[in-house]
Amino acid sequence: MGNNNENLNKNMPARFRSPSIVTWLCWVIFIAFIAMGLNNANISFERLGRGILNIGSFLGDAFPPDFSRIGPITLSIIETLEMALVGTTIGVILSLPLALLAATNTSPHPAIGTVVRGIILTLRTIPDLVFALIFVISIGLGPLAGILTIAVDTIGFCGRFFSERIEEIDKGPVQALESTGASRLGVISGSIIPMGFPSFVGTSLFAAEKSIRGAAVLGLVGAGGIGVELNTAMSLRNFDQALMIIIFILIVVLIFEKISSAIRKKVI
């Protein structure tokens, strides 16, 4: 019996395990980065104190918000919304075929799947302000650059989530339609798109919310919308106007989030 116990105890997992070398190394690198980062940011109590004072004086200047330019600002809010919606719509429409080419279960050829997944990955990893800069340089200042930026950004987002959803679709109904002699197109439109539809709508609405927030800052690099106004107000130190623009953006984003969650509930 005693012998047996000893044998059992030998196999008992230890309470703690010393982490592997790799884990140690990761921790060391991580901590070194944090330390260097804090150091490079030049943090001092003096600077923090001054920052708080500056924010205070910004708020002091900003209140009360200045509603005198409400006309032009409303117009550019509308332009921002238009940019976001047009860009997202174009992006969603292009995402669906790309996702069908990318998903392993609908891709006509594995090589095509890999290439398309690579394209979607690239579009997703490059930040939208970088695309905005590229489009501003290539087609000029204004909302068109913003629309293209948002379309590209949406493809990166929706392309990925659409294709992941397509890959999760139940094989049974798909095979049932294939066994009626349906073509690839028939199977896609008869079972893959209808079954993925609620999820596609949800993802597209998230993309639209993301686009509206994104569109609000694209103006900072000259790609149209409310960001242009905000940039001007800030650099002319008209903080009361800037605050009013910020309040406007807040209201618009909140309203859109309400609408989109209502639609999402209806579809799902």
Added chain:
Amino acid sequence: MISLEVKNLTKVYPGATKALDDVSFQVNPGEGVVLLGHNGSGKSTLFRCITGFEKPTSGSIVIDDTDITKLSRNKLRPIRKKVGMVFQNFNLTYNLSVFQNVLFGALGHSKTAFHTFAPFASQQLREKAMACLERVGLAHLADRRADRLSGGQQQRVAIARMLMQDPEIVLADEPIASLDPVAGREVMDLLLEIVRERGLAVICILHQMDIVLEYGERIIALNAGEMVVNESIEKLDRTFLDSLYAKEESTEKERKVE
């Protein structure tokens, strides 16, 4: 009407599971065959080979004078159209209407899908879909979403979709395994009635012995991928069939290719 001939069919899955081992049989037009065998004996694999979803390792399957094991996906389509499938878990497109699901039975009639979309389908096709639904007794539920039906009703919709396809052979893979005994018997009666009135050949995978004896004309039994019985039902009696199942179960094991 077409016949089906399976010759020396062998299927070895990667990982060396021999799911089918030199299986040969023939099904004549209008014949009713019950396929028996314990779990993992290769029944579904046989069906997937017949519908071209699985390429057999060797052997041939001749449908309508064509060896389908050699066909490309596109050449398979007209053959698949002649082989109707009924599945254990119905496999409808659940978030669409019953009517739309039945219309999809006609997908094989053209290379696109447009002609089967309920709003755009021809009057003739829409009427045909309603007739198929009427045949399974669900015309009054045409507009309902498929996921708002009971299991028995869903299987009837699947049968209506299969009718829409105008098949000449029907393969039913445990069509009543997920239904309660009453609904199961109703669905089985309906399926057999329809198959007989249209003179279709049918291969049905079943596990319920009393139903097997009632409906089958011929019995084919698989055991570990080998065909162990291929006899008309008059020559078999209940005790033999029961013993067959008992024996099969006791020999259940992983089969590896040497």
